[in-house]
Amino acid sequence: FRLQLPPKRLKVKLSTRYDFKKEEKHWDKIRLDLNLWPAKWLEYDLDAGYSIGGVNKMTNLGNRFEIVPNRYTSFYFGHRFTHGSDADGIPNDVQDLFSGARFWxxxxxxxxxxxxxxxxxxxxxxxxxxxxxxxxxxxxxxxxxxxxxxxxxxxxxxxxxxxxxxxxxxxxxxxxxxxxxxxxxxxxxxxxxxxxxx
Missing domain, CATH: 2.20.50 (Outer Surface Protein A; domain 2)
Incomplete structure (x- = not known):
């Protein structure tokens, strides 16, 4: 499923997979990708994963902002959360903060x-x-x-x-x-x- 609104300010993609070979848990997690351009100089990206059959419903969530002040420079920063567990089933969640810059x-x-x-x-x-x-x-x-x-x-x-x-x-x-x-x-x-x- 894809949705793009004019004038290209919002793009949404919702996807999943179905595995016929598995005996159970055929459905993969539902993935959401969202791109939003509230202004010419600002972009916001969100990606998330939601497990249909698993115990932990929200598997990952990422946010990213990009600022483009001119044609030759851009700055970005964001946060990512990943839900996980170790071999014993103990929760082992991971959170990352990231940033960067690009210069022509x-x-x-x-x-x-x-x-x-x-x-x-x-x-x-x-x-x-x-x-x-x-x-x-x-x-x-x-x-x-x-x-x-x-x-x-x-x-x-x-x-x-x-x-x-x-x-x-x-x-x-x-x-x-x-x-x-x-x-x-x-x-x-x-x-x-x-x-x-x-």
């Missing part, structure tokens, strides 16, 4: 810089801690696209931090065809010891 570095929009970060709520003390930071530089190469990315991830509960750097090329007409190289480095936070590089 030239008038022809050949270069784009994106920065982002994400904070996750600690299930014990309910405080939010930094989980990852990302920087991405994108370049238009006519028929090709090049992306240089750096991502830092920290897992305090595992006492690990990870740095990833990669370069990727892809053909615009063949979005699934990608060629690239990735390097990753993990370190023990407490000891500063390198765990492995590949």
């Amino acid at each position: 570095l030239d008038r022809k929009k050949k270069w784009k810089l994106t920065v982002s970060n994400r904070f996750r709520q600690d299930p014990l003390d309910h405080g939010f801690e930094l989980r990852d930071v990302g920087v991405e530089l994108w370049r238009d190469l006519h028929a090709w696209e090049m992306t240089f990315s750096y991502r830092y991830k920290e897992r305090a509960y595992l006492e690990l931090e990870e740095h990833k750097v990669w370069v990727q090329f892809n053909i615009k007409e063949l979005s699934g065809f990608k060629v690239g190289q990735q390097h990753s480095l993990r370190k023990d936070i407490e000891r500063g010891k390198e765990m492995g590089a590949f």
Whole structure:
């Protein structure tokens, strides 16, 4: 089911799946995607999942705001909630706060810089801690696209931090065809010891 109201200010999509192969619980969760443009410079996105047969009805809920002050800059921030449980059935809900910005570095929009970060709520003390930071530089190469990315991830509960750097090329007409190289480095936070590089 899709609904789009003129002049393209609201778009709603409601979807689910039915699996004939399963003996029970044929229906997948109901998914709602909503896009709202209350102003030219503001976009709001909502996505939610509702379980039909499960015990936990609301499985996930995400909110995202994007502010576009001009043609070359945009800022976004949001919140995501995911309902889950561990192997013993104990609730293990996850909440994330995220934000970022995109900048076109030239008038022809050949270069784009994106920065982002994400904070996750600690299930014990309910405080939010930094989980990852990302920087991405994108370049238009006519028929090709090049992306240089750096991502830092920290897992305090595992006492690990990870740095990833990669370069990727892809053909615009063949979005699934990608060629690239990735390097990753993990370190023990407490000891500063390198765990492995590949």
